[in-house]
Amino acid sequence: MKKYPVSIVxxxxxxxxxxxxxxxxxxxxxxxxxxxxxxxxxxxxxxxTTRFPKWGVITTSRVVQDTVRLLKDRGIDHITIGxxxxxxDPADRDSIDHAFETLGFGVLKxxxxxxxxxxxxxxxxxxxxxxxxxxxFNCDILDSDWVINLPVLKTHAQTIVSLGIKNLKGTIDLSSxxxxxxxxxxxxxxxxxxxxxxxxxxxFTLIDGIYxxxxxxxFDGRIRRSNILIASxxxxxxxxxGARVLGYDPAVVPHLVHAAENLNRRLDLSDIKxxxxxxxxxxxxxxxxxxxxxxxxxxxxxxxxxxxxxxYRKYDLTLCTYCSLLNGAVxxxxxxxxxxxxxxxxxxxxxxxxxxTAGMKYTILLGRCMYIKNKNHPNINQMIAVKGCPPSPxxxxxxxxxAGICIDGAILKNLxxxxxxxxxxxxxxxxFDESFFTISG
Numbered sequence: 115m116k117k118y119p120v121s122i123v124x125x126x127x128x129x130x131x132x133x134x135x136x137x138x139x140x141x142x143x144x145x146x147x148x149x150x151x152x153x154x155x156x157x158x159x160x161x162x163t164t165r166f167p168k169w170g171v172i173t174t175s176r177v178v179q180d181t182v183r184l185l186k187d188r189g190i191d192h193i194t195i196g197x198x199x200x201x202x203d204p205a206d207r208d209s210i211d212h213a214f215e216t217l218g219f220g221v222l223k224x225x226x227x228x229x230x231x232x233x234x235x236x237x238x239x240x241x242x243x244x245x246x247x248x249x250x251f252n253c254d255i256l257d258s259d260w261v262i263n264l265p266v267l268k269t270h271a272q273t274i275v276s277l278g279i280k281n282l283k284g285t286i287d288l289s290s291x292x293x294x295x296x297x298x299x300x301x302x303x304x305x306x307x308x309x310x311x312x313x314x315x316x317x318f319t320l321i322d323g324i325y326x327x328x329x330x331x332x333f334d335g336r337i338r339r340s341n342i343l344i345a346s347x348x349x350x351x352x353x354x355x356g357a358r359v360l361g362y363d364p365a366v367v368p369h370l371v372h373a374a375e376n377l378n379r380r381l382d383l384s385d386i387k388x389x390x391x392x393x394x395x396x397x398x399x400x401x402x403x404x405x406x407x408x409x410x411x412x413x414x415x416x417x418x419x420x421x422x423x424x425x426y427r428k429y430d431l432t433l434c435t436y437c438s439l440l441n442g443a444v445x446x447x448x449x450x451x452x453x454x455x456x457x458x459x460x461x462x463x464x465x466x467x468x469x470x471t472a473g474m475k476y477t478i479l480l481g482r483c484m485y486i487k488n489k490n491h492p493n494i495n496q497m498i499a500v501k502g503c504p505p506s507p508x509x510x511x512x513x514x515x516x517a518g519i520c521i522d523g524a525i526l527k528n529l530x531x532x533x534x535x536x537x538x539x540x541x542x543x544x545x546f547d548e549s550f551f552t553i554s555g
Contacts, residue, residue, distance in 0.1 A: 115384070115385050116385060117385060117386065117387040118346065118347075118348040118351040118385060118386050118387065119138070119139040119140065119346060119347070119348075119351075119386075119387045119389055120139060120344065120345070120346040120348075120351045120352055120355045120386050120387070120388055120389065121134075121135050121136075121138035121139040121343075121344070121345045121346070121388075121389040121390045122135075122342065122343070122344055122355065122359070122388065122389070122390045122391040122392075122393065122396060123135040123138065123342075123343045123344075123345070123390045123391065124341050124342065124343075124391060124396070125323075125324045125341040125342065125343055126341070128176060128180060129180045129183060129184075131180075131343060132177060132180035132181060132184065132320070132343065133180070133184060134390075135320060135343040135344070135345040135390070136184060136318075136320065136345055138345070138389040138390050139345050139346055139347060139389060140347070141318050141320075141345055141346075141347055142184060142185065142188055142190075142318070144316075144347070145185075145188065145190060145259075145260050145318075146259075147188065147189040147190055147191075148192070149190060149192065149258075149259040149260050150192040150194070150257070150258045150259045150260075151185060151190055151192065151193050151194070151258060151259065151260045151261075151262055152194045152195075152196060152254055152255045152258035152260070152261050152262070152315075153178065153181060153182070153193060153194065153195045153196070153261075153262045153264060154196060154197065154255065154261060154262070154263050154264060154281060154282065154284065154285060155172070155173035155178050155195065155197055155264045156172060156173045156197075156264065156265045156266050156276075156281050156284065156322075157172050157173065157197045157199045157213055157217070157284075158171055158172065158199070158200060158284070158331050158332060159171065159172075159199065159200050159201075159332055159333065159439070159533070160199050160201065160209050160210065160212070160213035161201075161202070161209065161530040161531075161533055161534075162208070162209050162212045162530070163530040163531060164530060164531050164533060164534030165534055165537055166333045166533030166534050166536065166537060167333045167337055167533070167536050167537060167539070167540055167546075168548070168551050169325035169327075169337045169339075169540070169546050169550070170266060170267075170268055170325040170326050170327030170330065170335065170337035170338065171266065171268075171327060171330070171331070171332055171333055171335070171337070172217070172266065172551065173264045173265070173266055173322050174322055174324050174325070174550040174551060175217045175218045175219075175550065175551045175552060175553050176324070176550045176551075177264055177320065177322045177324070177343075178195065178217075178219070178222070178264060179218070179222065179553050181262055181264065181320065182195075182222055182226055182228055183226075185262070186226050191227065193226065193227075193228045193229065194228070194229040194230075194231055194254055194258065195214075195219055195222070195228055195229070195230050195231070196230075196231040196232075196233050196236075196252060196254055196255060196285070197210075197232070197233065197284055198232070198233040198234055198252070198284045198285065198286075198287075199213055199232075199284075200435050200436070200439065202439060202529045202530060204288060204436065204504070207232065207234065207235065210232045210234070211232065214230050214232075216551075217551055217552070217553070218551075218552050218553025218554075219553075221553045221554070221555050222553060224555075231252075231254055233252040233254070233255075233284075233285060234287075234288075236252055236253060236254055237252075237253040238250040238251060238252060238253065238286075238287045239251055239253050239256055241256070241313045243306075243309040243310075243312050243313060244309070244312070245301065245305075245309075246301065247301065247305070247306050247309055249286045249290040249293065249294070249306070249310075250286055250287045250289065250290045251285055251286055251290075251313075252285045252286070252287075255285050255314065255315075256313070256314070256315070258315050259315055259316075260315055260316050260317075260318065261314055261315055261316070261317040261318070262317075262318050262320065263278045263281055263282070263317050263318065263319040263320070263349065264281075264319075264320055264321075264322055265277050265278050265280070265281035265319070265321055265322065266321070266322050266323070266325070266326075266327065266330075266331075267321050267322065267323030267326045267327075267340065267342060267344065267356055267359065267360065268326055268327035268328075268330035268331055268335065268360075268400070269327065269328055269329060269330050269331075269335075269360055269362075269400045269401065269402035270330055270331050270402060271329060271330070271331075271402060271403060271404055271429065271438075272303060272429070272430075272431050272433070273303065273304065273307060273367070273368075273369055274357075274362060274366065274367045274368070274402045275353070275356065275357045275360055275362060275367055275370075275402070276330060276331045277319075277321055277352065277353040277356040277357070278311075278317070278319035278321065278349045278352050278353050278356070279307060279308065279310055279311055279349055279350070279353055279369060279370075279373060280307055280310075280369070282310040282311060282314070283307060283310060285310075286310075291434065291435060292434050292503075293306075294306045294307065294434075295431060295432045295433065295434040295465070295466065296432065296466060297431060297432050297466065297467055302431055303369075303431040303432075304368035304369040304371075304372060304431070305369075305372055307369040307372075308369040308370070308371075308372035308373040308376060309372075309373075309376070311349050311350075311373075312376070316347070317347075317349045318345070318346075318347050319344075319345065319346055319347075319348075319349045319352040319353070320343065320344070320345045320352075321342075321343065321344040321345070321352060321356050322343065323340050323341070323342030323343060323344060323356075323359070324339070324340070324341055324342070324343075324550060325337055325338065325339055325340065325546075325550075326338050326340040326342070326360070326398075326400060327400070328400040328401055328402075329400075329401055329402060329403070329404055330402075332439070332442075332533075333533045333536050334442050334536060336539075337539075337540065337546070338398070338400075339545040339546065340396075340398065342359060342391075342396050344356050344359065350370070350373050350374065350377060350379060351386050353370055353373075354370060354374075354381065354383060354386065355383070355386065355388070355393065357370060358383070358393050358397060359393060359396055359397050359398070360397075360398075360399070360400045361397060361398065361399030361400060362402075363381075364381045364383075365381045365382075404428075404429075406428045410427060410428040411425040411426065411427055411428075412424065412425065412426055413426070413428075413445060415449070416445070416448070416449055416452075419449065419452060420452075420454065421448075421449070421452050421457070422456040422457065423456040423457030423458060423459055423460065424448070424457045424460050424461075424462070424519075425460070425461040425462070425471065425474065426445065426448070426461075426462045427461075427462070427463065427464070427468060429441060429464060429465065430465050430467060430468070431465075432465035432466035432467050432483070433464050433465040433466075434465075436503075436504035437464060437465070437480065437481050437504055437505070439504075439529075440480075440504060440505065440507075440510065440526075440529075441464060441480075442532075443525055443526055443529055443532050444462075444480075444510060444514075444521070444526070446525060446532070446535075447514075447521035447522055447525040447526060448514070448519060448521055450521070450522055450525070451519055451520050451521045451522060457517075457518065457519060458475055458476065458517065458518045459473075459474050459475035459476065460474065460475065460476045460477075460478065460517045460518070460519060461474040461476065461477045461478065462478045462480055463477065463478065463479055463480060463484050463488065464480045464481065464484065465481075465483065465484070466483040466484070466487065467487070468484065468487075468488075469487075469488060469491060469493070470488055470491050470493040470494045471493060472493040473495075474493075474494075474495060475495055475496060476495070476496050476498055476516075476517040476518075477493075477494045477495070477496070477497055477498065478498045478499075478500065478513050478514070478517060479497065479498070479499045479500065479501075480500050480505060480510070480513075481500060481501075481502070481503060481504065481505055482501050482502060482503040482505075483503070484499075485499045485500070485501045498513045498516050498517055499513075500513045507523075507526035507527050507529065508523075508526075508527070510526055511523045511526055511527075
């Protein structure tokens with residue numbers, strides 16, 4: 115049986131820890147010196163207006179810098195770092211440039227002649243992945259000789275884990291990202307994600323677990339200092355080990371199940387050669403799901419507050435990234451607006467597949483997908499449609515006011531400030547060191 119090497123290393127020293135993780139599994143030795151290498155970090159979110167918890171959300175600049183240094187030491191000169199970051203405003207391009215500069219990528223460009231690309235400013239190419247899955251990928255990564263994939267070690271509210279395979283979703287265009295959340299004939303988010311690596315060049319995956327994220331993938335998760343690096347030249351093997359480190363059998367992670375089936379691989383790690391630390395020495399369970407009440411009609415913290423007269427069903431796989439970012443802010447605004455009086459029988463529907471419940475006074479259809487699906491549904495008494503894709507903050511505010519929920523407009527009108535409210539969780543805790551996200555000149 116072929117064995118796929120995967121290394122697990124404790125992060126202890128700059129450069130040396132990454133070097134150890136890479137060398138244990140012979141990671142860069144097969145990359146020729148003339149290769150065109152594309153580095154894909156995970157910069158899942160960015161805002162220019164406020165500090166927000168980057169730990170466990172974004173690949174550390176430390177790991178990106180060390181990766182570039184090791185490639186340069188091998189004589190590899192053609193290096194591109196590329197990402198397609200999610201922003202509150204999909205038309206915003208300045209914030210991506212701000213992210214690259216703040217994270218120190220400009221220093222890498224000057225020091226090592228690394229090319230930095232915002233994939234939304236670059237060409238895309240349609241790729242047929244089979245089974246009717248056609249997505250548009252960034253051409254730079256498709257045309258590279260090798261991909262160095264640098265995801266964060268974190269769980270994900272929809273996909274259970276977000277590791278190497280899931281990180282590749284950041285290389286497709288916005289239309290394709292939304293398409294991934296469609297659901298029909300058994301083809302869903304899990305199925306599509308599993309196919310993302312299928313037409314890629316060879317991929318070396320280094321999972322950055324210096325900081326890990328429970329209930330990720332974003333700033334509203336619970337972040338831990340874990341000091342773990344996981345590396346492999348086989349992306350599925352890296353992800354299966356990463357899932358185990360986060361406390362999950364790969365067999366319960368649907369996109370890993372699909373990926374293993376596609377490759378005729380085992381899920382029990384029996385075809386993986388583990389190097390470095392044993393899984394048991396570093397494993398630490400990270401919950402992935404935000405808690406809801408038993409009927410999944412209200413987040414558990416909101417039910418504990420005593421909120422009544424509201425049904426805000428738990429997100430499903432069809433809630434795309436942009437509506438997901440809005441979703442957290444909307445729930446916070448509702449909680450803040452609660453005045454210990456029952457709400458007026460309001461139901462909020464999100465994603466692409468939810469259907470209204472009979473007997474509700476108001477049904478808020480949040481997003482264009484919900485409006486298209488349910489605009490003529492017989493169970494709706496009074497429909498309040500928010501049709502945008504993504505919905506505008508003002509339209510959301512007006513919809514909830516119409517339903518008698520006087521949410522604070524400031525939360526949604528200043529969405530870039532919202533992530534900063536989570537920083538207080540990490541104040542005065544020295545293990546949360548922002549220097550991991552800087553590169554000195």
